[in-house]
Amino acid sequence: MAKIVGGINVTHVPYIGRAIANNLQQDPYWKPFFDGFPPVHQWLAKVKPDVAVVIYNDHGLNFFLDKMPTFAVGAAAEYSNADEGWGIPTLPPYIGDQDLSWHMIDSLVEDEFDIVTCQEMLVDHAFTLPLELFWPGQHPCPVRTVPVCVNTVQFPLPTAARCFKFGQAIGRAIESWDTDARVVVIGTGGLSHQLEGQRAGFINKEFDMMFMDKLVTDPLWVTRYSVPELVELTGTQGVELLNWLTCRGALSGDVTKVHGNYHIPISNTASGLLAMQVA
Template identity: 75%
Template sequence: MATIVGSITTSHVPAIGGAIARKRQQEPYWKPFFDGFHAARDWLAKARPDVAVVIYNDHGLNFFLDKMPTFAVGAAPEYRNADEGWGLPALPPHRGDVDLSWHLIEALIAEEFDLTTCQEMLVDHAFALPMELLWPGPSPCPVRTVPVCINTVQFPLPTPARCFKLGLAIGRAVESWDSDARVVIVGTGGLSHQLDGQRAGFINREFDQLFMEKLVGDPLWVTRYSIPDLVELTGTQGVELLMWLTARGALPGDVNKVHANYHVPISNTATGLMVLEAV
């Protein structure tokens, strides 16, 4: 059966792509953020994953407000990104793993999760930039991918408890996959930020750091909050921490925190990074 080696959760601000394209990684504004990824890449080199299940949210590239599924899973042989209006260069397409995609889809539907299945799928910065941060360089990304998209854009949003249960189901599905593949779970988004309205620029450092701490040993703590609670605590866009919670749910049993980085601000966003290893 397949093995889950661990998870990596990270922010995905579009401005990161601009900094990469303009080679600004060592500028004082960006250096504390980019330097956090050295340890994550070192861990990936040791963990040697074959496949990444990437849990993220779409910002209008593949889904728009007229058709917004709560949960969607990609089942395509490759995933391309496109111009979202940020002026970011398109990155090479990512290889899919169709076999794992359909195994995951069938397992999740059997556990009563109603999914949108996508045999063609564009992936936006929330997918492409974390992959570039973790596996940088001009060469194609060395791992196959399965995108899992969660709606954090248009209300009603899935509750934290529902997202954690989705993560548990993803973990069970991966571990029942008849393959010798090594799988890493990637969750992207957050942390606290609000881009518009009266609270534009809102950041809650205290809650972010508590959330990261609890995610290691007590992830169910987060599930006691409602979506309105999280909007109040983390900002309108801060609810993207649902992807972190889902990724944590996919890890079987106890975990070991290998690495963490937290930096404020990047483009009015509190950025976080955490590597958890399955033990």
């Protein structure tokens, strides 16, 4: 059966794309963010995943409000990035893993998660930039991919408890896939930030630190909060932490922290990075 080697959660601010394109990794503004990644690169070199299941939210590239799935799973041979309208570079396509996609779809629906399936799916910065950060400068990306999109755009959003259970179902799906593939689960977005309204610029360092700590040792801690409470605590976009929680749900057994990094600000965002491994 396939093995889940661990999970990595990371912020997905669009301007990271521009910083990479302009080689600003050692610029004083960006350095505290990019310096978080070498320990993750070393860990990935050690655990050697073949496939990445990437849990993210689309920001109006593939999905619009005409059709807004709560959970969607990609089932394409290849996933293209495209012009997102805000002037960040478009990245080359990513290779899919249709065998895992359809195995996950079968297993998730059997597990009563009635997801939307996508044989064509554009992937935005929330999918592409984490892969660029984890495997810098490698085109094509050295892992095959399965995108999993969670609605964090139009309320009602899935509850934290539902996202954790969805993650658990993703974990069961991967671990029942009859191959010897090694799989890393990635969750993107957050941490605290709010783009809109008079409260724009809201950041909650104290909550973020607690969340990053609890996510490793006691992930159900965050499920005590309703989605509106999470918005109040972390901002309208900070609620993307649901993707981190979904990723964590996929990890079972003894989970330990490999490496973490946290820096304020990147754009309007408290940036976070958390790699976890499964014993």
